[in-house]
Every structure is written in C-alpha cells, then in structure tokens.
Amino acid sequence: MQEKIKEIADRVRELRELSEISVEKMAEYLQVSTETYEKYESGTEDISASILFEIAHRLQVDMATLLTGEEPRMNIFTVTRNGKGVSVERRKQYRYQNLAEKFIHKKAEFFIVTVEPKPQGTKPDTNSHPGQEFNYVLEGSLKVYIHNNEIILNEGDSIYFDSNYEHAMEALEGESAKFLAAIL
Structure with a gap:
C-alpha cells in the first residue's frame, strides 16, 4: 500500500x-x-x-x-466487472473500489467502500469535502456520523448529504460493512 x-x-x-x-x-x-x-x-x-x-x-x-496514472478514454459507456474496479486503500478505516475509472469527464465518482470494524469505543476520523454524497448500504450495518448526528443504516438503507459537513462511517456489530458511494 x-x-x-x-x-x-x-x-x-x-x-x-x-x-x-x-x-x-x-x-x-x-x-x-x-x-x-x-x-x-x-x-x-x-x-x-x-x-x-x-x-x-x-x-x-x-x-x-x-x-x-492513465487517462480515462471511454465516453459512451464503461463496464466494471465484479471485483475488477481499481482498488485503493486510501485510509486505514476504508477500502475504496472505483467503479467507473475509465469514463472520461464524469460528473460524479462511484465507489464500493468497505469499512472494517474498529475496536469498541473508538470513533472514526471524520472528513469533509465540497459537494454532495450518496451512500447505499450493500452489506452489514453502518453508523454514519454527520454534523453532530449519528444515524444507523442497515442493508438497503441509504443517505444523501452535503459532504461539506464533517462525516464518517463506522461498521457495526463487529462485522465489516460495504456501501455504494457516489460523490458529486
């Protein structure tokens, strides 16, 4: 890494x-x-x-x-096969898999994000960035921290938020969680 x-x-x-x-x-x-x-x-x-x-x-x-290190070239469509997106472990608490890295001039970035459980009592580091974000839980349960709120999301739940506010995700129940993230 x-x-x-x-x-x-x-x-x-x-x-x-x-x-x-x-x-x-x-x-x-x-x-x-x-x-x-x-x-x-x-x-x-x-x-x-x-x-x-x-x-x-x-x-x-x-x-x-x-x-x-490569410029995207696709401008009509791009297909990312299961498990074949560019995987990047950007932070210790999250693993990202880019789902559309080959499409040029995207208006959003799409990732499958895996969150590993942390020791109990350890709050995840927050981050913020301009724009908006949509997250859809695929597996497991997440606690989402955003702007002094804590929201529990389970498989099939989603959240859309202003990502200018500090936010973080925490896997619950000692199991990893996986969600689809769209950053706009």
Missing part, C-alpha cells in the same frame, strides 16, 4: 507543477495547512478520497488519472 500512496503522491506533485500551482495555493484551495499538503505530496501522509477528488478537480483531471 505504501508504494501505491507514493505513486499517487508523485502524480499529484507532477501535475500540480505542470499546472503552475504553488504548494501554498493548493493547500489553501484544499483548506489544509501547507505542512499537511507537503506530506501528501511526499507520500508520508495518505490522501483521503475526498481530498484526492478535490485535487483532481483543481488540476482539471479525472480522479482516475491520479489513482492509476
């Missing part, structure tokens, strides 16, 4: 430099400190999917370009 993080970090740095955007301007755009952003580009700190989504937007590239 560390090698993959370094590859993504290198692509981000190279594209930022080619776009003639300073580290300071990118950090300001992402609303993180310059030090944190420099850790992203050095590969010493993992970049969350939501931050990666924003970096791609700022650099005017598809998120798949940052994840895989």
Whole structure:
C-alpha cells in the first residue's frame, strides 16, 4: 500500500507543477495547512478520497488519472466487472473500489467502500469535502456520523448529504460493512 500512496503522491506533485500551482495555493484551495499538503505530496501522509477528488478537480483531471496514472478514454459507456474496479486503500478505516475509472469527464465518482470494524469505543476520523454524497448500504450495518448526528443504516438503507459537513462511517456489530458511494 505504501508504494501505491507514493505513486499517487508523485502524480499529484507532477501535475500540480505542470499546472503552475504553488504548494501554498493548493493547500489553501484544499483548506489544509501547507505542512499537511507537503506530506501528501511526499507520500508520508495518505490522501483521503475526498481530498484526492478535490485535487483532481483543481488540476482539471479525472480522479482516475491520479489513482492509476492513465487517462480515462471511454465516453459512451464503461463496464466494471465484479471485483475488477481499481482498488485503493486510501485510509486505514476504508477500502475504496472505483467503479467507473475509465469514463472520461464524469460528473460524479462511484465507489464500493468497505469499512472494517474498529475496536469498541473508538470513533472514526471524520472528513469533509465540497459537494454532495450518496451512500447505499450493500452489506452489514453502518453508523454514519454527520454534523453532530449519528444515524444507523442497515442493508438497503441509504443517505444523501452535503459532504461539506464533517462525516464518517463506522461498521457495526463487529462485522465489516460495504456501501455504494457516489460523490458529486
């Protein structure tokens, strides 16, 4: 996983430099400190999917370009076979599988996200990002933390929310949970 993080970090740095955007301007755009952003580009700190989504937007590239190093080419349709999406362990608490990385100029990003259970009493780290997000629970149960609320979702339940607000997901009952996420 560390090698993959370094590859993504290198692509981000190279594209930022080619776009003639300073580290300071990118950090300001992402609303993180310059030090944190420099850790992203050095590969010493993992970049969350939501931050990666924003970096791609700022650099005017598809998120798949940052994840895989390849430009998406499909413009009519793309098919992702079961279990064949680009898998990325972006954060320790979540595993993402991109479901449409080959489609160019997407208006949203689609992922299957797996959340592993954490030790009891441990609250997950929150994140936020511009836009909106839709999550549909495929397996297991989740506790969703958003804007001072805790919502329990079970298989078949969904939530749509303003992702500018701090949010996180926690797998319940000691079992992993899986959900479909659409980030708009």
